[in-house]
Amino acid sequence: MIQTPEFSAISDAPRSTDQSLLDALAADLRAAEFGHDAISALLGPEANAALHRDQLVPALLVLRGAYAAPRPAALAVQLGLWMLGREFDADALDAAFPVLRIAGLVELGLIEQSDSGNWRASVDLRPHASDADAELWVASDPGAHQRTGVLRHDHVLGIGQASLTLAQITVRPQVERALDLGTGCGIQLFHLLAHARTAVATDISERALAFTRFNLLLNHAALGLDPADLGARVQLRLGSLLEPVAGEEFDLVVSNPPFVITPRRSGESTADQYTYRDGGLPGDRLVAELIAGIPSVLRPGGVAQMLANWEIGAKPDIDAQDTDEQEIPAWQLGPRSWLDPATEAWFIQRETATPSEYAETWLRDSSESRDPEAYAEHYEQYLDDFASRSVAAVGFGMVWLRRPENSEIRPLSWRFEEIGYPIEQPVGQYLAAAVAAADLLAASDLGSEHLLVAEDVTEERHQRPGAEHPGVILLRQGAGLRRTELLSTELAGFVSACDGDLSVDQLVGALDSLLGDGDPDFVDRLHDGVSRLVTRGFLLQMRNKR
Template identity: 60%
Template sequence: MPKSLYEFTAGNIPDAPRSDLPELLTALAADLRQVDYTLDGVAGLLGESAYTALNRDQIIPALLVAERAERRDKGAKALAAVVRLWLLAEPQPSESLDAALPGIRAAGLQELGLVEPVPGGSLLAAKADLRPYGWDANEDGSGGAELWVASDLAAHQQEGVLRHDHVLGIGQASTTLVQTTFRRHTKRALDLGTGCGIQAFHLLHHCEHVTATDISERALAFTRFNILLNAEALSVDPARLEDRVSLRLGSLLEPVAGEDFGLVVSNPPFVITPRSAGEETSGQFTYRDGGLPGDEIVAALVAGLPAVLAPGGTAQMLGNWEVPAGAAWHERPQGWVPDGVDAWFIQREMVGPEEYAETWLRDASEGRDRQHYRDAYAAYLADFESRNVAGIGFGMVLLRRPVSPGQAAFNRFEEITYPIEQPIGPHLGAALERQDWLAANNISEAHLLVADDVTEERHQRPGAEHPGVILLRQGAGLRRTNLLSTELAGFISACDGDLSAGQIAGALEALLGGGGDVQGTGEEGFDAGSFRSGLLTDVANLVRDGFLIPAAD
């Protein structure tokens, strides 16, 4: 069977936790639950200040608090030992782990590959990171989860440069994608480049079956371990894993060629890394480096993902793209989108080559060797210079395959660098629904309301009769601000659902055409047709962006 179609089922991959020992996994989950090794439990033990520092990968405050808690509170001793072992990567005596986790004990942790003996002593050190993860329930009490996630130890938990087949844990990019994905039920979902399985966890809560792919056997081993450790919370039967999850080994879309999915999510290895002649994949950081020059891996996915989407299916991913000197940021991404595909790119930031190099050299702890750091930094700059790159953009990509092949596609490229509401996924989904509504309805016949989160802001010079600037602001979602003309502001003020957009436009048209505009100044050479058309176009844009919403029938 070709490697790209290999169905991953192994439970014992070197240097990855074992997932073929169900009794030990059950015992571990029960022990972790009993000791309250949860997000709330850890936060309660450490306190707000130390817990916040730990989320910045600063472990010293948490170490100090955990030591004090052990001495002061016997009830906290078990949880403190677990926190110190995994979150703080501090070796622990085997007897402390036996007491804290009596079901699995230290011997069971060793058998699973989660700890290993420290040479020359009686202590056990974390061989992998294992930490609580979860999300809150919906308002109706459904959808919440408390889980545990295993991954490789992070840079702040170990010495030296990360191993090249490092399996990343819960990082900022993965949580960004979680927040960006809009959740809807679908039969088949794809997590492309699953890593340790974070996206798959969320997909399992609203999709019937999840296919998770990765080019790394170790990543798939961690994903399998994590799913089986959390089988109950994820509604997975450990004896029938394949009923809900398929793990595939392979590169990009090769493992799923010829299949289609209602939803695809991907946090791909999008980091732009200098290429060198004769390099081998063993020298690449597989969790972030796709092995292609420049931004070609993101370009390949944007071009290829629509082929694995079912009609009406969506794909959401993160990515980097190069911005050549003198070019607009969206010029390159715009050329990647296939004809007939809906595409929405939101650039969240753009950095220069120097800052980009510093970020990713720091990410893999490559600054610990001064000469290596200097050579690698220079290679980044030379690589970008060879393609005349002035900046590197980062952002969110949403693709959708239209239901009908002849359906008109929309492409949108925008830059939003200010803080937005999180999770943003529900708002992106609502925006797609409004886009579809606009395509199916005549805006002139629509009855509209002002969205609940929208406010109006007026600015005028002291003593002026009328405002010089009128702004419409969103308090939720993408938190856009729209500069309004006086006529458009007048239109919005009449949007209470009673009159249609055409009727309101007609009233404003009559007012202006009758010799007076809404400010009472009059307007010569008034073109009623152009006014009405332009106004309704602006109104449609406000509906698309969520300032105005259709009134319920």
């Protein structure tokens, strides 16, 4: 008896038992040019932009004439079916999918018959640009804007802003083995396969792993996979958090975990939780456990990157002998309490929300506002839950972790930043450069380095009319995290002289003789400022200068 491959035939999910049908679908999508460029040209800039905001009406208005025609173009039908919630008769689908035909769409579990007798999509399918050379097509569950009613609790999320953000911040060295923890429909996995020889993808949902398998095999050519031997490069595993990979080690771990803080209710079951966002633990405990546990699955030198929420205003258990809580911003207290002292960490808080703002965001996300009574009940539960832990706000941001190769040397140590303004994505390459700079400083003598000002850096000077000297000197980054540094007069002088000719010690010595005025802390203070500008990417090291 031939066994069905794991996750290839899960109820209410696309099926991936027959590769010839998947290849036929890919051929039809390719023939219709179902991709970003063709869709944008078909809709025009305004309707296309609205579609990216999940607003369907402008696109439907643009295509109204096309759908009224006896035989709409294949691209219009495919766009309407997969992304606009349109229904079509059998003839229109057979014409738009001449290789797969309607029978193949049914066999793959991609369409279903509506009460009207026409056919509608049972999945959302859309193009996605990955690190592969070609666009991919990614299937997920239809969103709230495409279907009426509250989302199903085992909803498989598609290409959302959080998943795009994680893909853009991920550092991408060539690695032997990578892990996508909580893969969903597989977005992060697709990016990993461009620079990891093998990858493991885990999820607590069988439906999610079924979508991931379908997407992998649909896009096997672009991803460089052998559909007859998928396991040679990718393993799909069912389980919660780190359980499926306990005892293993990876070079790179990425995760967009179910970090949403949701009030726990007496008697609730897993079926009552939205698996794509709700980890089933009180408060931010899921994130806490994950951050504490991830170093155990990292190889020495291995890195993990993830998105997370954390509660602000709670009272974590921190030994007052080790850190003075009064001097630490409130949002850092929780994350600091989760970290192993041997782990390097970089937290960047991007935004915060009050308890009521947070409740509204996630009630709206699951379309619970469509049921007024349930909405009011669950809103109250959110506020009561936050009040029970004295939570004043919830933070959202990026997390970078590393297990040092040498436990005695932690170049980055713990770094915490708040960056609430727009940054230039993708920043993965910038983060990699910042970490490399910290590593280099830890391994070399800063004083012997020759430095250059980064190409994207500009200087601003502000002074009162008639003043002899500027009162404020600012250094700004035009790329990456777009930081701004307030400079002292001596640090501004140092930056102005960074043309790579003189070493750091030579420049500091010259400035000390000009501006030090006998200050015993002048040199150390200047060295600290220079080190900060190097690790933050304002100044770059010239490794070939001696």
